[in-house]
Amino acid sequence: MTDEFTVPVYYDDDADSDAIAGKTVAVLGYGSQGHAHAQNLDDSGIDVIVGLRKDSDSWAQAENDGLRVATPDDAAAEADIVSMLVPDTVQPAVFEAISDGLEEGDTLQFAHGFNIHYNQIHPPEGVDVTMIAPKTPGHLLRRNYVEDTGTPALLAVYQNETGGAKAEALAYAQAIGCTRAGVVETTFREEVETDLFGEQAVLCGGITSLIKKGYETLVDAGYSPEMAYFECLNEMKLIVDLMYEGGMAEMWNSVSDTAEYGGLAVGPEIVGEGVRENMDEALEAVQNGEFAREWIAENQAGRPSYTQLHAADRNHDIEEVGSRLRALFSWADEEPTEEAEAPADD
Ligand SMILES: NC(=O)c1ccc[n+]([C@@H]2O[C@H](COP(=O)([O-])OP(=O)(O)OC[C@H]3O[C@@H](n4cnc5c(N)ncnc54)[C@H](O)[C@@H]3O)[C@@H](O)[C@H]2O)c1
Ligand SMILES: CC(C)(O)[C@@H](O)C(=O)O
């Protein structure tokens, strides 16, 4: 840890692998985060057992990946640390099914604090409750680990009954590759509010809306969908890669001064104060629980809006033209990468 930041940020040297050595981790779920945590922990020498429903398509996949698999209740009963990596909306039911297997001194671990912060799960006394929330999609958590880079994460402790909750969480973060990049200490509340805001306003919702609006503007003006796809979606990755590597300055340095002047002068007119007001509103709905209540009710009703939004997004023209263009990339026939083969939700 260095004292140059406003909050504690932990690195490999701050973690003590003894805090997790000899323990068994039950990874419940083998989706985006689940497969990455399970495989990274396993590669780091931690005893892992994956918890899945008997009818899960992921069961065979996890076994093919060399992991032990059991039902969630059996896995939790055997484990010292139970990592809750099923979707947020099914976690309360899964928790009910496994809670008898949580013994005093065990740890219930999350990758996102939704169900603790919004009171959907009430952990028993005597159990540590921690969070390591990787700041990445799960498939890249695995890719970065394999490629010897790392992924930042947030660490929070909600219940520290043993006195060792934080040390164990840090050792877990190290084992999945996060202390290589930096682990920020926070609270469940702060993780939930920043994570939901970020994915809605910027990372997932904001960027896809921006891309689609740009694409639609060009196509409606008579330009080809292929050109609009390359301009507004494909190049986004290449531009963001530069920001990832060296901040916005590296991106501005690499683009032309025409792009830099146009971007700096016109960009704030496109994403202006109105957008900032919308962001404030989205943050408020996260902070006051309105978004959580909406999402919980949406699931109780069988996801009518989600189903509609999901279908409309997948059917957008940009997806169709993009899939045809990507299929003709010269490297498209290469062996699938590990994350392309990784399990999807089932
Ligand atoms: N997706 C991400 O990259 C990401 C990033 C950070 C944090 N998180 C958090 O990680 C957690 C897991 O999210 P995810 O996106 O990896 O989930 P996911 O949708 O990819 O997980 C699906 C897995 O859960 C299993 N599953 C579903 N219902 C189940 C049930 N009733 N019983 C047992 N298993 C069941 C499925 O079989 C599958 O293996 C969530 O708390 C999420 O907020 C996710
Ligand atoms: C990967 C994200 C968007 O950062 C995560 O928060 C999620 O919910 O999937």
Ligand SMILES: [Mg+2]
């Ligand atoms: Mg996130």
Ligand SMILES: [Mg+2]
């Ligand atoms: Mg999230």
